[in-house]
Amino acid sequence: MTAQPIAQYLERLETTARAASAAEEAFRREAAKRFRELENERAFAFRRLNLMRSIASAVSGAKDEEEARANGSAAFLRELEWTGASEQQKQVLERFQPVIVTTWEAGREEASETGIETIDKELAAFEKWFDEERKVRFLSLLEREVVELPLVEVV
Numbered sequence: 001m002t003a004q005p006i007a008q009y010l011e012r013l014e015t016t017a018r019a020a021s022a023a024e025e026a027f028r029r030e031a032a033k034r035f036r037e038l039e040n041e042r043a044f045a046f047r048r049l050n051l052m053r054s055i056a057s058a059v060s061g062a063k064d065e066e067e068a069r070a071n072g073s074a075a076f077l078r079e080l081e082w083t084g085a086s087e088q089q090k091q092v093l094e095r096f097q098p099v100i101v102t103t104w105e106a107g108r109e110e111a112s113e114t115g116i117e118t119i120d121k122e123l124a125a126f127e128k129w130f131d132e133e134r135k136v137r138f139l140s141l142l143e144r145e146v147v148e149l150p151l152v153e154v155v
Contacts (some may be wrong), residue, residue, distance in 0.1 A: 044137070047139045048123070055076065055103050058071040058075035059071050059075075059100060059103055062104055065101060068103075072097075072100030073093055073100065076093060092130065098122040098125075127139070
């Protein structure tokens with residue numbers, strides 16, 4: 001075997017190794033992107049759960065729709081840490097009212113299974129409106145910064 005075929009062989013192996021490295025890096029980038037997507041989906045699902053748990057709890061004892069709206073609105077503002085004083089906050093709260101009302105209606109004894117579907121539709125419509133209107137995901141407003149405190153041992 002001469003030096004020329006060996007050099008070509010080694011060059012071919014190097015090309016294969018570089019291609020494998022590039023494929024690995026591309027996969028890592030794609031996997032990291034997918035991981036971030038799944039992480040966001042999980043976070044948003046829990047934020048949605050916590051918001052709706054708070055709304056359902058707030059409206060559950062309401063005797064009428066007016067009381068349900070008041071209780072649900074207070075819970076909504078509390079979850080967002082809003083006062084409801086600004087025009088933008090008032091607009092968002094107003095658009096959320098159908099979610100509050102359908103949640104209250106679905107919690108009543110005479111409610112049917114379609115009430116749950118209606119909550120889903122109203123919540124999805126609200127989130128879509130907010131996302132398009134404000135150019136940011138509604139559920140990102142519910143993000144809470146986790147403050148890490150130093151561990152202190154008491155003796």
